Amino acid sequence: MAADIPGNASSSAGKAAFTVVITRPSGQSTELIERLSVAGMATLEFPLIDIAPVADDAPLRAALASLERYALVIFVSPNAIDHAFAKSDAIWPHALPVGVVGPGSVQALARHGVSAPAHRVISPASGADDDNGRFDSEGLFAAIESALGEANLEGKRVLIVRGDGGREWLADHAIPTIDYCDVHSYPRDDHDSFVDSPAALKEFIENRAAAAFSIRKPLVFGEFGMGVEGYNSASQAEWYKAFFEGNVRAGAGGAMGRGWFPPGAFCATCRGAGSMSPL
16 A cells, blocks of 8 residues: 655546656645646645745845835845735835846736836846746846946945845855856756756856856856766767857856866877866
């Protein structure tokens, strides 16, 4: 007899070939479940994240009460938007730009009455299919730079509304005593970056370079390696070509590659030694 599994399973669970376990916070998967159901897949809601208000919301209330101090407000997620607007019933200033990462946040803003053309909402561009969009911090900062210009935020305050935790890459690298931004990519292991092809690697480099330039820092791409077997139907040579060409095109300050190569691949005396190649 099968063991009981906690969660909310769809009625088609016994008919589908397999079941998709959805770990998003409770109540935030309705649209996804509907799309999966239309595609003939059964679903099981099994939330692994609990979204809750902060214990002390005084800093948030104070920031929202003095929005005139900011040149831009960035919301990192629909949850951040919903929780922030729950703390304020004031009309959002029409002249204050808002930056968000993806379509879900654009929709969340619209639910609270903040939408184009009355308001200036900045977000990474969506393709014909949102699955082809790149919705991350680097994509957002590239969109902000394109919309507002690099110099428009110089010396001005930006409010970032987010939960506890999350990525600190841009905040960390914006520290004045740090001279450059550093980034790595490991296509075989780092599935969060979605670098699954040489073309995607070039796009990854462009996004990171744009983010670095937005805070006036050069980008140095740390060690990149690819074995002789290549990866995901692309050869080792194709991966390295995309890596170095992408860094040159993006204007990176430096790029380093490492790898093991067959004897004689580059010179008669090479015996599989790793290489480090600055631009």
